[in-house]
Amino acid sequence: LAKTTQPISMDSYEGQEVNITCSHNNIATNDYITWYQQFPSQGPRFIIQGYKTKVTNEVASLFIPADRKSSTLSLPRVSLSDTAVYYCLVGDMGGTSYGKLTFGQGTILTVHP
């Protein structure tokens, strides 16, 4: 299972773009990269998922370079409500990984006024 490394914490200000990078050097061919967000005392919430290049949805973008050994979650124009823990997950989501998400330590993002 690919190990992920991401910053323990980040600080930003309202209106700024935030980029959180995740390192996953031993990512496997069948692995997808998924990001989840979690607020205190709530369950994690899916943000975005990708395999390669760039994926964008209404809340974030995910950039994955050609070697897939890292990925960057980009949050445009953050607000105070984006203060949360962000988890980068890598896994094939199938086969022996059915239903199993492997969470690392996550990145605590704090957005200041």
Add this chain to the structure above:
Amino acid sequence: KAGVTQTPRYLIKTRGQQVTLSCSPISGHRSVSWYQQTPGQGLQFLFEYFSETQRNKGNFPGRFSGRQFSNSRSEMNVSTLELGDSALYLCASSLGDPTNEQFFGPGTRLTVL
């Protein structure tokens, strides 16, 4: 549509007792996964059920068990509670196919005294 619901939301038990937690997945979702979240260990996968069968299991002792009913609702049981079982227990549902997004419930906060 309604999200994942978990009952009860809060529970206080004493050591040696047993507890049953319930999870109702999103309508149409056949996979239910359970996770334990503690400050020290983070989010850890317990097990996953799909169509009433356990497909995947994490590294937890046999005191932790679960089951799934024909309507996809799932229960998790912990017997002979220990102080270290105090945690937020989260369940997540998905359609069950590889790469499917998991939708988490609000969790059950279990305190063992």
